[in-house]
Amino acid sequence: MNMWQALQDPNTQWVLMGCVLLGISSGILGCFAFLRGRSLMGDALAHAALPGVCLVYLLTGSKSIGLFLIGAGVAGLLATYCITAISRHTRIKEDTSLALTLSVFFGIGIVLLTHIQHSASGNQSGLDKFLFGQAASLVFADVVTIMVVAAVLIVVVALLFKEFTLLSFDPGFGRGLGFPMGFLDAVLMLMLLMAVVIGLQAVGVVLVAAMLITPAVTARYWTDELSKMVVLSGFFGAVSGVLGTLISTQQENLPTGPTIVLSATAFFLFSLLFSPRRGVLARMVRFLRMRRKILREDVMQALYEQLEEQLKSRPTSVYRGFGAAMLARKCGKRTAAVRHALRDLQKRGYVAERTRTDDETLWTFTSEGLPVAHRLVLNQRLWDLYHMNQNQFHHLEIDVNQEELAPQLSDEALSLMLAQLRAYDLTPQLADYQGFSHLLQQSNQGGLSL
Amino acid sequence: MSTTTKALPLQVRDLTVAYQKKPVLRSVHVEVPEGKLVGIIGPNGAGKSTFIKAVQGLIPVASGETQIYGKPYRQQRKLVGYVPQRESVDWDFPTDALDVVLMGRYGRLGWFRRPGKADRDFAMECLAKVGMADYANRQISQLSGGQQQRVFLARALAQEAQLYFMDEPFAGVDAATEKAIIQLLNELKQQKKTVLVVHHDLQTVEEYFDWAILLNRRVIAAGPTQEAFTSENLQKTYGGRLHIMGNQVLLTASPSAKEETDS
Numbered sequence: 001m002n003m004w005q006a007l008q009d010p011n012t013q014w015v016l017m018g019c020v021l022l023g024i025s026s027g028i029l030g031c032f033a034f035l036r037g038r039s040l041m042g043d044a045l046a047h048a049a050l051p052g053v054c055l056v057y058l059l060t061g062s063k064s065i066g067l068f069l070i071g072a073g074v075a076g077l078l079a080t081y082c083i084t085a086i087s088r089h090t091r092i093k094e095d096t097s098l099a100l101t102l103s104v105f106f107g108i109g110i111v112l113l114t115h116i117q118h119s120a121s122g123n124q125s126g127l128d129k130f131l132f133g134q135a136a137s138l139v140f141a142d143v144v145t146i147m148v149v150a151a152v153l154i155v156v157v158a159l160l161f162k163e164f165t166l167l168s169f170d171p172g173f174g175r176g177l178g179f180p181m182g183f184l185d186a187v188l189m190l191m192l193l194m195a196v197v198i199g200l201q202a203v204g205v206v207l208v209a210a211m212l213i214t215p216a217v218t219a220r221y222w223t224d225e226l227s228k229m230v231v232l233s234g235f236f237g238a239v240s241g242v243l244g245t246l247i248s249t250q251q252e253n254l255p256t257g258p259t260i261v262l263s264a265t266a267f268f269l270f271s272l273l274f275s276p277r278r279g280v281l282a283r284m285v286r287f288l289r290m291r292r293k294i295l296r297e298d299v300m301q302a303l304y305e306q307l308e309e310q311l312k313s314r315p316t317s318v319y320r321g322f323g324a325a326m327l328a329r330k331c332g333k334r335t336a337a338v339r340h341a342l343r344d345l346q347k348r349g350y351v352a353e354r355t356r357t358d359d360e361t362l363w364t365f366t367s368e369g370l371p372v373a374h375r376l377v378l379n380q381r382l383w384d385l386y387h388m389n390q391n392q393f394h395h396l397e398i399d400v401n402q403e404e405l406a407p408q409l410s411d412e413a414l415s416l417m418l419a420q421l422r423a424y425d426l427t428p429q430l431a432d433y434q435g436f437s438h439l440l441q442q443s444n445q446g447g448l449s450l
Numbered sequence: 451m452s453t454t455t456k457a458l459p460l461q462v463r464d465l466t467v468a469y470q471k472k473p474v475l476r477s478v479h480v481e482v483p484e485g486k487l488v489g490i491i492g493p494n495g496a497g498k499s500t501f502i503k504a505v506q507g508l509i510p511v512a513s514g515e516t517q518i519y520g521k522p523y524r525q526q527r528k529l530v531g532y533v534p535q536r537e538s539v540d541w542d543f544p545t546d547a548l549d550v551v552l553m554g555r556y557g558r559l560g561w562f563r564r565p566g567k568a569d570r571d572f573a574m575e576c577l578a579k580v581g582m583a584d585y586a587n588r589q590i591s592q593l594s595g596g597q598q599q600r601v602f603l604a605r606a607l608a609q610e611a612q613l614y615f616m617d618e619p620f621a622g623v624d625a626a627t628e629k630a631i632i633q634l635l636n637e638l639k640q641q642k643k644t645v646l647v648v649h650h651d652l653q654t655v656e657e658y659f660d661w662a663i664l665l666n667r668r669v670i671a672a673g674p675t676q677e678a679f680t681s682e683n684l685q686k687t688y689g690g691r692l693h694i695m696g697n698q699v700l701l702t703a704s705p706s707a708k709e710e711t712d713s
Contacts, residue, residue, distance in 0.1 A: 018471055035540075035544075036542060037540075138598075158538055159562050160562070161564075162556055162559070162562075162563075162564060162565075163561070165545075165553075166553060166556060168543070169540070169545065169550075170534065170538070170539045170542050170553070171555070172503075172508055172532075172534050172538060173532060173553065173605075174556075175507075175508050175536055176508060176527070176530065176532040176557075177527065177553075177557035177609075178524075178527040178528075178557055179556070181558075220544060223544060224542055224544050224545075224546070225545070225546070226543075226544045226549075226591040229544050251484070257524050384575055390625070396626070398626065399594070401594055401625070
């Protein structure tokens, strides 16, 4: 209710409008910063902006965003220069020079800020709001500046979309095509700086970088396409901007920066967990599913090979089926896991009990399970063969990432490989289940003699 | 005389490249004729990749001059295609194979313009040429190493260049990809295009390339493979290491080595 009333207020509407555009523009730019591996740059620029803003206030005594933009811009450029110069001319790596520069500039900024607040007019300056942001303190003129700058940023990204893509993906190739990558990098940097500066008052120096990176990272969880990612990131930025602003206006003295960051992070956490392809849960489910499948296949293979061996070496002995413990020994897994897999396979109708002794169940294939196992073992052995004799199969177009080999082969190549399997004595023996059907039925009298 | 009638695809004079004061390439002088497949061979750290980056102006050079078809590189960019090392980019980038190939068109599009339908069709054609048409919409991280290499190759084809530079295209690819690349290189040669390939497998040099540049911080030898790729020049290029390498090379290439000594 309260929030609804707040929304009716034209002043709040303006502020929200500003925050939406702020969120969109930093979300969009953040994508390129993130993909270019410049995630920390926004943070450095924001911290570096503080002394610039303070100096402008000390010099002019005015609090217009336009002037602050200039001050923050100059300080940001100086910081960027320091970062690149330190990493270029010394043996210090970029992350270290970034940390150095960021803290020094922020330190200077805090000293200046404290000085301003202790001076006569300083109390009313409201500059302390620049640390953690206060969207409610935006006045109409500020909102207009934010909107204009954000609009410019969005338009420039739209125009240079192709060039920025090249810059983030493969700058070396881009230079070869004749695009000035250094210049584009500088443009991107300058735009990041502008996004940071218009966010300073609303979000604050300390947390404005999160507006750049969090929506971009969140968007990456939902798409594999850059154009969609940019749109999504802008959307997440806008929504978290609005949510954060609304929450912070509800509470006396609650700064906006943290609430915006927390809303953005909520989206991020949700995506991290529940994104259908890259999310943690989806990956866990996929992993567990794959593990179960591999276990099932291994157990089937073990049962198949055990059966094969029995037919080969002791064709006349009584076939009673095989127990979980024995299969576990054969494929080197825990008995409990094998037992579990056998139950699973039973449910699928691939294996069935043949006999049951006092302490364990002995299993065999069903008439449905045997061909499946046969296909599995054949595929396994064909792959083994392929990898053993790879030189010989050079000329075949094989995608090793596919699960099955046989469908990828021509009849000719397949028959060659089958002949080789025979030569190695690796041909799976139980192809025709009709011939072995007596092995498949359940036997109540404790096994049939073969 | 001959240079006035038709300009060479690549002419490098006195090229020197230095990283941090230490010269990596010194006074490289090469002239490559048209329509050749050229292997650039040399030990690790000999400046092979540096060479092809420097002639394309991708890294600053200390001195020297490169001409592409008789004019400085800057004016001839559209005639040059480039396949960088596969490891040089992040393959988890949110894009698919077709979009990567489309990047090859960006140079022709120039600033601000987006690729249109004609570009897409052309990019598809290039993908088909490297046998990757079925993978056009596959996210690039889902491709195998060899497939990624083919996508890079297709991107270079999309540049419609006359002169190609390829940085270790055979590194870590499967046999099928190697075969596909070689087939493509020969097609390019038939179209009178010139291809310079950084190559590390001495065994296949004679089979793949009709020209060889032996490089070890300077040019040891450059010319038709039979003339340049001799055990004497290899000795000069690889120095002490050749005994190990050389055994292998001489073992497999002994018939041709004998022919050379006979003739």
